[in-house]
Every structure is written in structure tokens, then in C-alpha cells.
Amino acid sequence: MSETLQTAAVTDSDAELLAQTEIAVRTAGSALRERFGEVVGYETREELMRALAANDDTALDVLRPSLTQLRPNAGWVEDELDGGALPPGEWWVVDPAEGNVNHLHALPEWAVTATLVRDNQSVLTVVHLPLTGETYTALTGAGAHLDGRPLRVSQTANLDLSIVATSQARPDEDEEVVRRVGASITAMLFDALVVRTSVPATLHLVNVAAGRTDVFWQFAGARADLLPGALLVTEAGGRISDAEGRPWSPQSNSFLAAAPGVHAEAVSTLSR
Template sequence: MNTTTMQRVTESAPPHDIELLPGVTDAAQAAGARLLTLFSPHARPHDRAEMLDAIRRNEQASLVGLREALETLRPGIGWVEEEQETAPLPPGEWWVVDAVEGNVNHVHGMSDWGVSVTLMRDGMPALAVFHQPMGNFTWTAVRGAGADINGRRLKVSDKTMLDAAIVVTGQAEAGQQEANRRIANSVEHMLQHALLVRTTVPSTFPMLLIAAGQNDVFWQVETVLSGIAAGILLVEEAGGTVTCIDGSPWYPGKRDVLVAAPALHSAAVDALRTTH
């Protein structure tokens, strides 16, 4: 881990998180290295079956070593399973992991994929690492100590008007008709207010760009915790605002999320008000 980052984190983070961050970073980077050996920019699955086989291969290659490394670092911490990703978390500490965030991009030869690890503590993200092997970018955040990319401090946009904003949303899981209606409705409304409206998958990448000040607003309906936990902490520690789409507090089990540069949050809530 970058020495400057370590010095900065040491100043204000809880001691146990200070000690944990380098090991979590190493584990995420090691998983990313395994995935990189399986990556080809020329990959083009021929059909759904071939795509799903490649997705499962990637998941296994990343997860086996990653889970072992994290459980060695902190024995006894809970591990969020699939059925818990849309429900409130019990008290205590939990690992929330997406072993291949953006897996569908990986198997199609695209670059937006990575390894996401978040430590949740009593319902809030406390530590997050996202490693993006393509470009060798590692995004880290510890609650109370700021957010960084490769040791450089992150800061959200200081824009104040939605008509100058780049706003982003994502697709829900295929087949969710009500979620798709809400997404389509929200995009239509945002097209009347924002400078640019984009849709993308997975959720983590636009959230990273909000933490870096390159995007301004992101919202998502029918969220999965592993896809947003790291991004939530990175945005918050970079100075951004995180709520549900209606402006109410976000916590695990909520089915939507809105993250924004602070001065744009109220305008985003207003623009999305009829899409709840």
C-alpha cells in the first residue's frame, strides 16, 4: 500500500481498520491478478451458455483465494451470502464481496471489471477496497480517513447546477418489469434536467467516478449490496452525499440508492421524485 495513504489513514481511522487495510488491499490485488490471467480483449462468447460458463470460471478463480485470505485476516467475521444482499444485515462485522464486479464485461473483453471488498460494521461500510486490474487502479477508503486512488486523495465534484451535471444510472436484473419501468421513467425525467444522462453496468464504476469528481450523480433501483457497498464508502469519504432516491437515509436492505455531489443532491431528489 502507498506510504502516503498509510500515513493519512493512520491519523484518524480506528486502529483495527488501519491494520486491516494493507492485507485487504493485497488480497484484492491478488484476486485481480488471477482474473487478469484469464482475460482476453478478444473474448466474445458465442451464446448465453458460453458466457455463463466463463462467468462461473472467473468467479471461482477469484473467490477461492480471496475468501481464504480475508478469513485469515479476520477470523470469525460474517460473510454476506447472496440471499443477504438485499436484506438488512444483523449487527456486527460482515465481509461484502463481489469477486468479479463487472464479470459480464470481463468475458466480453471489456476493461470495466474488478474485485470489490467491503467490511460492513453494524450496517455501515467501514473499509473498502476496489481493485481494477486493467490500468492497475486500486481505490481504498476507511471511514473517517478519506478515500484514495493509488495513494491520491479523492474529492467529489463541486458543481452546483444539475444542468451542468453528468448523471448515471444502471440496469436492474433482467426481467424485473417494475424496476425497468422505474429506470426508464427516471432516465426520461433526468434527460430534462441534466447535461448528460448515461446508463451502465456494473454500479461500482460510476460511483468510483463520482468519488473522483468526474461524474456527479448516480442512482440505482433494485440494488444488490455487493455492487454498491464499496462505492458508497468511497463517495462518502470523498465528500459526497448518500441516501435513498427519495432522500431518506440509506442502509442495507433498502432497495435503491442515490449518491451525488453535495450541492446537487437536493436537485437530484427533486428530479427523481416521481420515479419512486
């Protein structure tokens, strides 16, 4: 078994399915972009949740019917914060507004993502950044691309020359995870060149796939914020594992994506 989810056997129709998925994701991104611009105020957690849900619903109104039409028998992951293995069969794992809180704060770091999982193996993914117009795609065995151009991870071979990044998996992490995150950032501050910390995870992972940054790690996490980037990084030649270097799956309690030349060093730093 590889260091990420084993990839599914890809059918001849999956390439066309990827193209149609890209259209749906880009259309949803356009709808979400129309809502972007002003900071959305809120004074309570309830008001925040309503604002987040309004963004999600705007994108889902496009994504759900479009993707259901493409794969009528595929299941649908309702909660983008869910984790763990899925039941057998095909499932759409969608984050309608990845980085939703950034969108509400008029920050540019957000995206729309859709990943098709077949028997717990990623088949294809689309990550669209509506503000830049960039679309990242990956199809198992066919590589990762940015607007049709092939992606490759960096050739960096030294962690002390690397830009590394981490993210917050959930709004309310438990104390153990928070302490782990803090300790890992401290360790990387000693060993890496530059440490970046921000949400969402997917935008860090597209940077690893594109060779702009060298390492991304996260403790805990959901399927929707890791599966798209995991497939992109794998298809771009990167290595995926948990933070201790063991094979990663959505049941794992940590995640690491890295250029091959610095993967072992990153594991060493995160395992201290």
C-alpha cells in the same frame, strides 16, 4: 443518523486491515486479469452462468482464504446479488468480478471489490481495477483515496451542467423496476447535461467519489454493488440517500449518490 449507513467505530488496527485487504484484492485482480482478452462465447443462459462462475471462482480462490485469515470470525456473503441487512457481527461483502459480464465480452469496465461491514456499518472498502492498476480505498473517518491520493467529489452546483449515470442492478429486473429506470433516464435527459447508462454500479460510484461525474442513481440493488461506492462517496464528501432523499440502507428500494451541490436537484428530478 446520516444519509447512508451509520459508520462503525474504527479501531487502530483497521488501517492495517485495509492495507492487507488491498493486497488480497489486488492479487485476486491479477488472477482475473490473466483470464481477460478474448470474448467468451455462450449460446444458453446455462453456458453464461458457468462462464460467470469460472471468473468468480478464480478471484474467490484468492479472496476467501486471504480475507478469512485476516478476520477468522467474520461471516462471508456468498451471493453478490443478495440485499438487505446482515446479521450482527463482522461480514465480508465481496464482489469477486464486479462487471463480470463485461469481462466475458472483453470490455474493460470490471473490478474486484471487498468491503468489511461491522454490525451493518461499513468499516473499509477496496475497489481494484486490474486493467488500469487503479485501487480505490476508503476507511471510515479517514477519507477516500485513489492509489493513496485523497478523493473529493465535484463542486458542481447545477444539474444542467452535470454528468449523471445509472446502472442496471440485476440481469432480470422486474417490470416495475424496469419502468422506473426508463422514466428516470428520460427525466435526467431533460435536466442533466449528459446521461450515462452502463454496468457495473461501482465504476460509476468511484467516478462520483473522484469528482469526474456528479450523480449516480439506481433502483433496487445488492449490497456488493452499492456498499463499496457508498463508503467511497461518503468519505469523499458526497451525499448518499435513496432517490427520494431519505436515509439509505441496503433495505432501500433505490439509491442516490451525488455531489452536495446537486443532490437536491437530483432528488427532485428522480421524484417526478
